[in-house]
Amino acid sequence: MSEAYFPVGPGLGPEENFLSLDDILMSQEKLPGRAESSLPRLAFALGQGAAGGSGDSIPEGSKLEIPMWLAKGLHDSKRRIISVELPKIYKEAWRTVFSADANVVDLHKMGPYYYSFGSQLLNFDNPENPEIAQTILQTFISRFRRIMDSSQNAYNEDTSMLVARLDELERALFRAGQKGLNDFQCWEKGQASQITVSSLVQNYGKRKFTDMDS
């Protein structure tokens, strides 16, 4: 990791950071919705061209899949033209699974932005909001311990298995833990004062070699 590159991090809670690449990719994830009235000239734009057979308009009651950014932009509590439903991982059945044992869930496969996407869902006035918020928080609390332990105990080993089932926020946490561990080990071995080659230089160096090989 370059020590001089400080990217804009994701926003906190229901906030998004406009410039955060993480937040942009998170809000690209889709959620199920329904057209509450007929929507002219929108079928192709929403990638529903073939369905329905009614030209370029979306008939009332059609099921839709729309990205979070669009759902947020179109959300209007007064006139509901598109209604938004919960993705199944935030629904009651899955909430029960999480409360039983949050550690068994593959949050990468189900997410990979489980926490931040879930926090965004709170922007829609869903009656289940308190339960969703509670589940997200509890899930984090019950998984945190294991993530911290594994990031502090894996020194100099392949960690791809350890992070495979983690969501993006958890992976960032894991990396932070690993960096702390590595820095501490360096310090213990008296290497903390060693001046090292910039990681960017290292990366480009490797590149150059592969370029020459090919």
Added chain:
Amino acid sequence: MAAAGGEGPGPEAAGGGEELELTPAQLIRSLEQAWLNEKFAPELLESKAEIVECVVEQLDHMESNLKRAKAGDLKVSVHRMEIERIRYVLSSYLRCRLVKIEKFFPHVLEKEKSRAEGEPSILSPEEFAFAKEYMANTETYLKNVALKHMPPNLQKVSLLKSVPKPNLDSFVFLRVLERQENILVEPETDEQREYTIDLEEGSQHLIRYKTIAPLVASGAVQLI
């Protein structure tokens, strides 16, 4: 050794108007305090331009002393090492401030704009110039490459709104230098109520930055 840099005014005492002469040891200690506070505070702290200026003078002074010393004198390498260490702390301190200035530039400049007459500035004049150039450079770049090619109603992006603010709710470790009473702590959950605490001298705490930000500024606590 004489006070910092020999002649010239010493750093002003925080808040007070009168000038205070510091011994070199005190000067280096105040640099180290400013450095640690800056390293651990989420926001840009008040500029300590006077301390920086005095430390620079002190370094120059030590350098010229070294030039006069005999080669091969054992004391030379000890002094040389001392210079290197002070220069490291000074560079690290200024670097840390530059990183924050670049990270929060629209907010830093906004704060400077709304600063009341007589209130201490968070930026040194040189940092202020740097921040203004950084803002202008970035705005011009975004405008020329993308924004001016966008539809008329989308040609403006407020950097003040889009560059994130420092997170004052983040938690910091601190050591108490001067005893404090009745510090109001905001609740962390809905079930909690706000409450007050006393901070005993020498005690250490983990606390929300916002709660103790004024104490960092006044020098009553040290971030660690």
Added chain:
Amino acid sequence: MAGERAVGLVRELQRAAGGHLPPFRAEELRQALEEMRALYERNQADVSEAKAGRTDLIFLIRFRHCCLLRNQRCIVAYLYDRLLRIRALRWEYGSILPNAIQFHMSAEEVEWFNRYKKSLATYMRSVGGEEGLDLTQDIKPPKSLYIEVRCLKDYGEFEIEDGTTVLLKKNSQHFLPRWKCEQLIRQGVLEHILS
């Protein structure tokens, strides 16, 4: 779906981990801007129709406006994050970038970099006495004045102090003043050996 090109730029950048700078995608950027122009024009036309009574088009207009905002956000975030990566290069390489990297930058990015370099140089000259203070040095706390280094590539003559020079040849080892070597180590010319 609208916005795909712009988010593609963001996705590619995010995949380049560790602050690495991928090539500037001028063509994709142009296409994303073109998409915005088209969306805007269609909206202008539909606004006229809506004013003439087609109120069922209002939702469509809103939809396109969302797409426009999304494109704007992706493009600005893409450009801004690249600036942050380019900024890191100044701190890790020094003020002259290798051709391989400059090749990945647009002309406007090079211009931004040059201005950044200049502001930084002005700032660094203004602090720290006569010669200024090079803040890109002294990244780690010093342990000793002299350090043992091994040369990783042929570099040539290198001035250390008071006009004394050493010849930096591949695989040669030297005992040099720490503050003179830091940049060469970070650039990968020398390697710091711990005793």
